Amino acid sequence: MVVTEDIGLPSWDLYELSIPCTVFGKPQPDLADPWYDLRLCGTGAADGSAAGGAGLTLRTRYGLDDLAGADTVVVPSVPDACVEEGRPLPEELIKALRRAHDAGARMVSLCTGAFALAEAGLLDGRRATAHWLHTAQLAERYPKVRVDDSVLYVDDGDVLTSAGLTAGLDLCLHLVRRDLGAHVANQLARRMVVPAHRPGGQAQFIDLSVPATDDDALAPVLDWARSHLDRPLTVRDLAHRAAMSPRTFYRRLQEATGTTPLRWLLTQRLGRAQALLESTDLPIEKVGELSGLGTANNLRHHFLKHLGVSPGEYRRAFPRT
Structure with a gap:
């Protein structure tokens, strides 16, 4: 499992980044052994660091070349400037995502990570979602994507997308359910003190x-x-x-x-x-x-x-x- 976060631009979201790290990054040998092998990959500075949200600095020894050979690639989010101001995502990130998909990796986005998959052309002709605050921008910018703003997540086989915040957790637990079965997913959810299963078609926004x-x-x-x-x-x-x-x-x-x-x-x-x-x-x-x-x-x-x-x-x- 590889999580790719655009850490070459400021203001990435800690929450969406933490979800796959929590679900896939901590070994659970009593539930399944081996567990996932998670690696955080990014486009940051030469020393592997980048400024992030809340004044924190993220360091990772893995770069985009490490996406090669991944079974699953998760894009937790993209910087706010890329969504709200239309600033371009790094071309090397887009190329790396295309290469990973062409090599057979399962592609996953959480929240605004859908913008990266869409920019790479991986959502063309597919149904996809993102946080309801950003779905109108996603649909306008990428008209080939069939954007659905009413659901928690969309499982389209080898490409999966989720809405924001806790919907990303729903999708990650859905992946565990797909990979390791309902019992493992339910036990993991219980440890995290969250509902074991919310179907992707459940309403995204409930006031x-x-x-x-x-x-x-x-x-x-x-x-x-x-x-x-x-x-x-x-x-x-x-x-x-x-x-x-x-x-x-x-x-x-x-x-x-x-x-x-x-x-x-x-x-x-x-x-x-x-x-x-x-x-x-x-x-x-x-x-x-x-x-x-x-x-x-x-x-x-x-x-x-x-x-x-x-x-x-x-x-x-x-x-x-």
């Missing part, structure tokens, strides 16, 4: 900065629902458990998650089914029963519709050792 009401009652009922997914749950059931009317429960859940109660339940059930397929040898029929998705045929229908593969194909992608 909860000044909540109109105290919705602490939602957390217990949602936790209860996750532990009883094998039951036939309805909005009325969940609302009753939360001591709310169905209409109030519907509104509060949509405000808190950006989705409807039934879609939230479906996402949780799909996640449970994925985890069971990855971590157990249970028959497909039993997986459908325990996840609340019903028969094997119904489970297959939902997997094909939402994941693009059958349950059997999904399980074969995560062989148990």
Whole structure:
């Protein structure tokens, strides 16, 4: 794993840079061994240093030539001046990203890192996202990119992009889930005290900065629902458990998650089914029963519709050792 940050220009963001360092940079031998081999590469000064955000100086011994041979390249962000003022990114960075992609590396951007991938032409014809504050600029500057400002992240196979701030963490945990399975991703998320899985299609911007009401009652009922997914749950059931009317429960859940109660339940059930397929040898029929998705045929229908593969194909992608 290689993280490339344009440290040849001022004002790079510490937060987006810290996310891949936290997720991929600390060995977790009890979860997976070997873990990722993370290297921070940059375009800084000859001594490997560059001034960064908050008055700090970053030093790295790896340059852009070290992108060669990487399995995954993550661009955490680009300097504000490149986004807001249109200042060009270093040509050597753009060329290095193209070479890495041509060599087969999986390309990932967090927040404004999408501008670097777009400048390299790696997002042409693809759906992509960035922080909602910058998506209009991204779409205007790179009209060949199909910009979606409503999602947390976009997984387009070998090229993945995320919105800003915590959405970058969602995408990095999604990569761990893809690479090492749901159990490892869930355990890592638990250690980081964050939600194990937020689907990429969840709403990017939900205004909860000044909540109109105290919705602490939602957390217990949602936790209860996750532990009883094998039951036939309805909005009325969940609302009753939360001591709310169905209409109030519907509104509060949509405000808190950006989705409807039934879609939230479906996402949780799909996640449970994925985890069971990855971590157990249970028959497909039993997986459908325990996840609340019903028969094997119904489970297959939902997997094909939402994941693009059958349950059997999904399980074969995560062989148990």
